[in-house]
Amino acid sequence: MRFISETTSNGVSERLFILDDIPGVLWSPAEATGSRPLVLLGHGGGRHKKDPRLVAGAHRYVAACGFAVAAVDAPWHGDRPTTEEGERLVADIGERIAAGEPIGPLMARYNAVLAPRVVPEWKAALDALQDLDHVGAGEPVGFWGTSMGSGIGIPFVAAERRITAAVFGLAGHYGLAEAAAQITIPVEFLMQWDDEMVPRDSALALFDAFASPEKTLHANPGRHADVPAFESESSLRFFARHLPQGDTSATAA
């Protein structure tokens, strides 16, 4: 893990890094020392590690909870090269959307191609992040990712026992129900009641599939991209509740 830049604003440090050619970003309290809970963010399709929504969430988590927060670019996204395979899958999905056809099975194929590549990348990133003094290996780790962030994130969390709480959503059961059934940690699941990309029944079926004794579904009116702002605060409270801090008495600069 090689850090290539650091900027600080409003007490939040943002450091860009490269890990085995994968570009990533780590947010943490400025001049933090001592271990702390970590939240990994998975960006959506066509987005990247510094999507404005991720940046805003990261700043809130750092400022309100003293967490460390990290994101990496998925293959074909952000600062990573695209490929013919990636472009073809995205074009196929675009054609389906334009034709008003269901995209669930195609999204499942897209995720099925990406997830086996991303899961080891995110595990390696988690290893490297937990080696840092101001993150540490003994603290709880959360995951937040909706849409493609769930398409990849649900298989990741199913395979990664270090994650202890997760926010998912904007995804359906196609290709994901089996992984969801392996997840038993607390889950907050967002759905859009009028999602043009995820049929209502498919989102409800995915929520139903999680084996977690504590899971909570938040459904709001509107289309795929219309998640209301108050859900960001709800995610924050969810993580504050489920990622208890150990010794962070050494947090302050």
Next chain:
Amino acid sequence: MRFISETTSNGVSERLFILDDIPGVLWSPAEATGSRPLVLLGHGGGRHKKDPRLVAGAHRYVAACGFAVAAVDAPWHGDRPTTEEGERLVADIGERIAAGEPIGPLMARYNAVLAPRVVPEWKAALDALQDLDHVGAGEPVGFWGTSMGSGIGIPFVAAERRITAAVFGLAGHYGLAEAAAQITIPVEFLMQWDDEMVPRDSALALFDAFASPEKTLHANPGRHADVPAFESESSLRFFARHLPQGDTSATAA
């Protein structure tokens, strides 16, 4: 409205009152003066105005937000006399539950008998409460009621323009969808994913029926009575967001 007792604990005043033979309770900050938002609470079937869950919620709303909070006993409940009609309806529902049969249509009949009696009672209570100096008529009013509290509360809120935000839940669409379709204020709707009294599809259909541009569904695993404690805090935040306080600078004792 005749007050018959007052007790104070932890800075919260609790006053029992009688209004036209209907027993009620009003919680407010001790020695409060000046107008403030009001939240009306509707208790569940077989419960009463001082159900422990209502009391706990009322104390939180008063302590955290400075609201006034009130509840009255529904007919056949609490300190009000039961009747042959009420006992027969409750017995019918009990037999259905014991037989493992759906109770939606019977609950609808029960609510259809109660609602036309309760709606004018609650309107009269709201009139009387808004005449009090430390409640006032110019502040927003919220409603919270699940199960029977929604069975009656949804027709009430549909008919009462003074209510500006409501928490409902644990109810299905039978007999309520039409009233829900007249409601346009912000709604937070609770459902239990494994509710033995309200089929999943019926609860989702009721959520779907609200005409409110802002409505949010919170679904959690478990049976009818298993609503998790964190939903109480969510209701509090919902009211804090939607019942803005006017001039409450004169709140303190």
